[in-house]
Amino acid sequence: MxxxxxxxxxxxxxxxxxxxxxxxxxxxxxxxxxxxxxxxxxxxxxxxxxxxxxxxxxxxxxxxxxxxxxxxxxxxxxxxxxxxxxxxxxxxxxxxxxxxxxxxxxxxxxxxxxxxxxxxxxxxxxxxxxxxxxxxxxxxxxxxxxxxxxxxxxxxxxxxxxxxxxxxxxxxxxxxxxxxxxxxxxxSHNVGALSLFLSRNMERGWARRMRKEVKDWLKSIPGIGDEMAEYAHRTHRSLKTVFTxxxxxxxxxxxxxxxxxxxxxxxxxxxxxxxxxxxxxxxxxxxxxxxxxxxxxxxxHPSRFHGLGKFDIATGQTPPKPEGTPPTYTDVFGETLCRLAREDDRIVAVTAAMSSGTGTGHFKARFPSRFVDVGICEQHAVTFAAGLASQGYRPFVAIYSTFAQRAYDQIVHDVCIQRLPVTLCLDRAGLVGEDGPTHHGAFDLSFLRHIPNLTILAPRDEAELQAPLVTSLSLGEPLIIRYPRGAATGCPLPEANPLISLPPLPRGEGEVLREGPDAAIIAVGSMVLPALRAAERLFAEHGRSVTVFDARWVKPLAERQLLELAARFKLLLFAEENALAGGFSSAVLELLADRNALNGQRIKRLGLPDAFVEHGTQAQLRHRQGLDDEGIYEALKKLVEGEA
Known part of the structure; x- marks a missing residue:
């Protein structure tokens, strides 16, 4: 400090x-x-x-x-x-x-x-x-x-x-x-003053005691006492509530x-x-x-100062981003959704009191009739979107990963059972930083991947984020797209115009980003590029060359490619920014076990532990959990040297 x-x-x-x-x-x-x-x-x-x-x-x-x-x-x-x-x-x-x-x-x-x-x-x-x-x-x-x-x-x-x-x-x-x-x-001042007068005087101790005594006296009248007491009670409530x-x-x-x-x-x-x-x-x-x-x-500007990073007290301004800083994943999502909405009038954006935080503020400004902020009501947001989807629209529900936990039943019951084309865009997936364990998006893969009829994509960069958004329009079924908080990678975005002309991602198919004979890293989402850098460092410093596979699809898994990797390599390293319990690597190991494809491979899994991760910067927390370039490199080095 x-x-x-x-x-x-x-x-x-x-x-x-x-x-x-x-x-x-x-x-x-x-x-x-x-x-x-x-x-x-x-x-x-x-x-x-x-x-x-x-x-x-x-x-x-x-x-x-x-x-x-x-x-x-x-x-x-x-x-x-x-x-x-x-x-x-x-x-x-x-x-x-x-x-x-x-x-x-x-x-x-x-x-x-x-x-x-x-x-x-x-x-x-x-x-x-x-x-x-x-x-x-x-x-x-x-x-x-x-x-x-x-x-x-x-x-x-x-x-x-x-x-x-x-x-x-x-x-x-x-x-x-x-x-x-x-x-x-x-x-208004007048209404407030009147209601304040009523609350001050009608709820004083002596007034409450008098009401109780009058009520008891009325109830003592034979035959009509109870009815009169109830009438007096209703009159008091009516007087108070009409004016407040x-x-x-x-x-x-x-x-x-x-x-x-x-x-x-x-x-x-x-x-x-x-x-x-x-x-x-x-x-x-x-x-x-x-x-x-x-x-x-x-x-x-209360909304801007609700939650923010460092700022200058004298001006209230946050430090400018260094020149050349990539846009955030949130901004890429918001802009992409706007481009698609210009090309497809079925698209509706839905958020739960987080239009600025999810990037849907862009959409709100350009397509107000197709934008809905439901308030802090994630359950309602999902079922509302299901209603839209049932009538031919294509709703995109933008929610932080941690808040999607609150809509689990609606995802199961209202979206997936009916196989409705609702796309849930889960921002802040993985470690979010200083807000800590209540806000980390640590569990979404674990609590979503077992739901039937649900498809899950985890893009590795901003170009890969655009592709699932386009894919969702042709998929015609429930889809989860999860992406991390913070700046994207700076990779160039597709120049397709219209954007909707981009080919959809091949279903259940990942991508080999690097070939090497010594081991395979199977990574997903935000861990793919750190894994690629770790592999390149291992080759540069030790001459050991490994394959890096971007699985891309968490559900359905890239089964054919994963089985081929398991057959080729005796050393497998998994990396994901989700709880290891029930997450992506668990899904792959289930696949390998079910297909009798586990044949003595040495396996190392990197992910979030069976514990709530505390607060700190994203970089600090990823380093502590071994989910940055350095951590993946060290785990990979130990694996290929026989230490893991």
Missing amino acids: NDDTEKSLPPLLARITHPSMVARLSASEKEMLATELRQTIIRTVAANGGHLAPSLGVVELTLALLSVFNPEEDRLVWDVGHQSYAWKLLTGRSDDFHTLRQLGGISGFPKIEESPFDHFGVGHSSTSVSAALGMAMARDLSGKKNHVLAVIGDGSLTAGLAFEGLNQAGDMGRRLIVVLNDNEMSI PGMLFEALRFNYIGPVNGHNIEELERHLRMAASIDDQPVLLHVLTRKGKGYPPAEA
């Missing part, structure tokens, strides 16, 4: 050695601390990258939560965790905060193993309500009295899982506080409070205490915040 990154903490923040100290600060000290927190977060994210705008938006909310609740006894779940940086700083990690998202440093997300104050590990969205409800039930079964809170953003609230949790929470009626961090919805944005939450049997100014600490504390005092039903506190609060560039 360089000296510019590891700077001393601001004075007030340096004094906070335990989260309980926040509650003892004066109002003016909390305002000062909010400023120091923002300065520290901005400085660290500028040096390390990270999720800036979400964390800046909840600084006051974090201070209010620690002022009202006791994190040693009460339990709090941050949804996704993009907004947890202030929480980390105030719960014992301020001295290590400069290591945020660095190899060996603290995680960018809440993590149970990292701190006793991270009560639930997160990274994917919309899990907080369900997890918090489980904690609330556990508390009640244990006879404890602590509070349980979930802090969920309006974006995360678009996912079905969030509503499943809310629905169950309302039905169970357990004491639970859900804080809705709303940084997008615009509510809380109708939905009241319908789910939550006591709705808000909206509340999320940047006024005293107001937040007052309403959090009000929520804590309600013990006869779950509560939803609606808090209005501004993403990027306190840093003008982030306030002006």
